Amino acid sequence: MSRIAYVNGRYVPHGSARVHIEDRGYQFADAVYEVIGIADGRFLDEDPHLDRLARSLEELRIAWPIERRALKFVLHEVARRNLVRHGLVYFQVSRGVARRDYGFPKNAKPALVVTCKHTAPPSPETGPGVAVISTPDLRWKRVDIKTTGLLGGALGKQKARENGAFEAWQVDEKGFVTEGTSSNAWIVTAEGELVTRPLGNDILAGVTRGTVAKVAATLQLKLTERPFTIAEAQRAREAFMTSATSFVTPIVRIDGKAVGEGKPGDTARRLRAEYFRAVSETAPFL
């Protein structure tokens, strides 16, 4: 099947989709992006992802390339043209093309690129869980803005892969976990309390994190937002990660040490199942 991408107003074959070499996304990572999961022909948490895009754009003073309603249409259209029933849509807005100069250009037009990807149908069940390793957080000080400057995370993820792990938990200078390279980090204490780091400039406000926090409240689970260390996570009853593409995924090993019994725990299992229930309420587009 030929893949279709969207680039600045045109639907084009993926293989010939192009942006200019002086696009500021390419030169400076002067661009923001979003990833929305698609399951059973539904966009999961679409509006919160668009709200976060709005915030990222505002923080960097990049204008919307097209109106929000038109963007929604394009996202759905790319997914539809690619017949994506399960997968994800990726979209990126850069400040546009301009002669290379650090300061903002006066007349650049924001550039919009949309692609999508097929995945296997996601399961509301957890599977066997994954391993994570720890790594120093090498990123800049505004990771709350979802920019395409992802080299810190890329190095962490590569280190995870080279060590047979699925994700790397990044650790700040005080020894506290910030977040995964592309996910938020959670633990469940011996008392059954959920713990995740509070929002700030040092983590991304994960949309899945927000939805899972709401789901936890409906399950009457206690949630405390505070930082935790790798040592505390290794001693925790459970650990898990959240993201638009991993949903709620149990973590069963941290730096080679088993978490709990080294198997997915009940809390992560319940949260994943309830998360799927919660996001299945929107209408399918396909």
Ligand code: PMP
């Ligand atoms: N943190 C980082 C650094 C990420 O890249 C992501 C994935 N976008 C997340 C957290 C999870 O965010 P979301 O739940 O919105 O996918």
